Amino acid sequence: MEDSDSDNDSDDDDLLQRVDNISSSDEDLDDSEADNAEDEIVERLAPIHLGAKRVNLMDVVYGDASAATKGSSKSKAKTSAFGGADADDVDEDNVKSLAFTDDIDDRQLYRYFITGADRSDGEDDE
Amino acid sequence: MSKRDTVQFEGHKFLKQRLVLSILSQRPVRIIKIRPDDENPGLRDYEITLLRLLEKATNGSKFEISHTGTSVLLRPGMITGGRIEMECPVSRAIGYYLEALVALAPFGKEQMTAVLHGITMNNTDLSVDTIRTATLVNYRNFGIEEGVELKITKRGAPPKGGGEVRFMCPVVRSVKPLNFVDQGKIRRIRGIAYATRVSPQTANRIVEAARGELNRFIPDIYIYTDVYKGAESGLSPGFGLSLVAESTTGALMTAELCANPGDAPEDVGRDAAKMLLNEIVRGGCFDSSHQWMALLMMVLGPEHVSRTRIGKLTPFTIQYLRDIREFFNITFKIKPDPETNTITMTCLGSGFTNVGKKTT
Numbered sequence: 001m002e003d004s005d006s007d008n009d010s011d012d013d014d015l016l017q018r019v020d021n022i023s024s025s026d027e028d029l030d031d032s033e034a035d036n037a038e039d040e041i042v043e044r045l046a047p048i049h050l051g052a053k054r055v056n057l058m059d060v061v062y063g064d065a066s067a068a069t070k071g072s073s074k075s076k077a078k079t080s081a082f083g084g085a086d087a088d089d090v091d092e093d094n095v096k097s098l099a100f101t102d103d104i105d106d107r108q109l110y111r112y113f114i115t116g117a118d119r120s121d122g123e124d125d126e
Numbered sequence: 127m128s129k130r131d132t133v134q135f136e137g138h139k140f141l142k143q144r145l146v147l148s149i150l151s152q153r154p155v156r157i158i159k160i161r162p163d164d165e166n167p168g169l170r171d172y173e174i175t176l177l178r179l180l181e182k183a184t185n186g187s188k189f190e191i192s193h194t195g196t197s198v199l200l201r202p203g204m205i206t207g208g209r210i211e212m213e214c215p216v217s218r219a220i221g222y223y224l225e226a227l228v229a230l231a232p233f234g235k236e237q238m239t240a241v242l243h244g245i246t247m248n249n250t251d252l253s254v255d256t257i258r259t260a261t262l263v264n265y266r267n268f269g270i271e272e273g274v275e276l277k278i279t280k281r282g283a284p285p286k287g288g289g290e291v292r293f294m295c296p297v298v299r300s301v302k303p304l305n306f307v308d309q310g311k312i313r314r315i316r317g318i319a320y321a322t323r324v325s326p327q328t329a330n331r332i333v334e335a336a337r338g339e340l341n342r343f344i345p346d347i348y349i350y351t352d353v354y355k356g357a358e359s360g361l362s363p364g365f366g367l368s369l370v371a372e373s374t375t376g377a378l379m380t381a382e383l384c385a386n387p388g389d390a391p392e393d394v395g396r397d398a399a400k401m402l403l404n405e406i407v408r409g410g411c412f413d414s415s416h417q418w419m420a421l422l423m424m425v426l427g428p429e430h431v432s433r434t435r436i437g438k439l440t441p442f443t444i445q446y447l448r449d450i451r452e453f454f455n456i457t458f459k460i461k462p463d464p465e466t467n468t469i470t471m472t473c474l475g476s477g478f479t480n481v482g483k484k485t486t
Contacts (some may be wrong), residue, residue: 061439061458095418096249096251098249099404101404106342112311113344
């Protein structure tokens with residue numbers, strides 16, 4: 001993408017400027033440029049969200065296996081869409097997960113469990 | 127590409143699955159650059175033991191290991207099964223080796239009876255309890271039911287181990303295709319709180335803590351206490367908890383935790399329960415520890431479409447899918463379901479037939 005309002009012709013300077021723009025707060029930026037940078041980030045991140053329509057898990061898993069096994073930043077970002085670490089982060093070939101989060105809402109959990117009303121055989125808990 | 131072309135990989139990661147897939151697909155595999163820059167380069171003791179185990183479980187397999195141990199070539203032979211006895215090093219638990227046998231044993235020439243000695247539980251590999259109560263039970267989805275058994279004759283906690291298990295598995299000519307997409311709702315939770323060479327009260331404290339977390343969701347919880355003493359208790363003290371949640375459709379979700387030195391039983395029980403809840407939220411018909419098994423058996427199924435639903439793919443599973451494609455040239459169709467945050471996996475089986483099984 002071109003940087004229209006920069007007088008500096010150097011690509012490196014452009015890049016630095018853009019990085020500054022992305023990382024700094026809104027007050028330092030021209031509004032339109034900030035919007036563009038933000039749009040670009042959103043565009044890049046959108047496919048990694050599982051719920052997004054544009055995500056193609058086939059590409060994520062099979063698309064660029066060589067890059068993924070070499071641990072490119074691109075593949076790392078993509079595999080994080082699955083909620084796990086990148087495959088390269090697995091030190092050994094263990095399948096067991098010891099991770100857990102306390103953030104799960106109880107109400108969210110209840111829907112995974114059978115309740116008295118769910119029992120078709122009449123064995124109510126009550 | 128011919129079927130016998132050698133598949134090549136780099137690095138020590140995922141060594142076990144690559145060797146197993148090589149044997150099942152009958153394609154030679156070469157693994158190079160195994161820890162070349164490490165202070166102690168090459169294969170570790172547990173990897174050597176795995177190679178020995180695979181050599182015992184097969185007939186005609188040829189292993190070529192370089193002088194430095196940094197590369198391995200496997201030309202796979204036929205899976206024979208039969209009686210195998212192995213002393214497993216304490217660097218990994220027995221579960222590490224059992225996972226390989228679980229994948230191979232049904233496709234042998236004769237029933238496998240494997241007696242393995244070593245550590246029965248740690249926090250790296252699946253414990254023998256989870257393998258007994260979930261992994262082997264998952265066989266039933268593929269038509270393997272009769273004669274599967276895992277008997278824990280001695281418990282062996284890290285670091286010294288001293289445990290012993292006996293694994294028995296019948297052989298089948300082929301596995302059934304899978305169509306398992308309804309994960310159902312969790313209807314009961316079972317568990318085993320084990321303790322070796324510590325106070326028997328430890329197991330009860332683990333159970334109390336775990337129930338405290340789980341009881342508010344479901345009343346049908348039964349956690350057994352399994353306390354070993356004397357010769358059956360191995361060489362080191364230890365305790366832990368293995369939990370299995372079963373859904374209305376037969377999906378099994380597992381979580382387990384083994385105590386590290388200094389851990390309180392209450393912490394182990396509570397954390398294991400939280401891990402189980404996380405696994406339940408992850409969803410799917412197979413938990414994260416058994417995604418690989420479902421995918422492998424689907425690939426080894428007849429030439430029919432197999433379908434299942436799993437939760438978020440683990441990094442291990444992502445690599446497993448890539449390796450399956452390398453060895454079997456089978457690609458899964460992966461379809462996300464944003465409503466449940468699960469993924470439907472579909473594939474056409476390879477039509478694998480166990481030609482070694484006698485037809486009577």
